[in-house]
Amino acid sequence: MAKNSKYCKNVEHEAHCNLTRFQWQVLEQTAKIPFGETRSYKWVAEKIGRPKAFRAVGQALRRNPYPVIIPCHRVVKEDGTLGGYAGGPSDKKEELILKEQAILKKIKGIR
Known part of the structure; x- marks a missing residue:
């Protein structure tokens, strides 16, 4: 998280204090x-280390104060389907995942 502190100096401290x-x-x-x-x-x-707390994980991600920095859209249900997405409709979550995968394929193709 320290590497991102220059982007959110004031926000990071405040948000970190409000997180469990x-x-x-x-x-x-x-x-x-x-x-x-x-x-x-x-x-x-x-x-x-909390294997039965998967629903609580979803709730924690729902409260993500850094959605641009911490990619909560990369977390899906066990069966691969989309879970809830605080950033908008679940089709937006799928769109973000697909865009990342497309960019990654292009990068790998360049190498």
């Missing part, structure tokens, strides 16, 4: 999801 430890863990783990990839709510819950 659990919410912060969810956001930190979500930030590690690679560009163009998705993970499940259950995966995030397992990674933070």
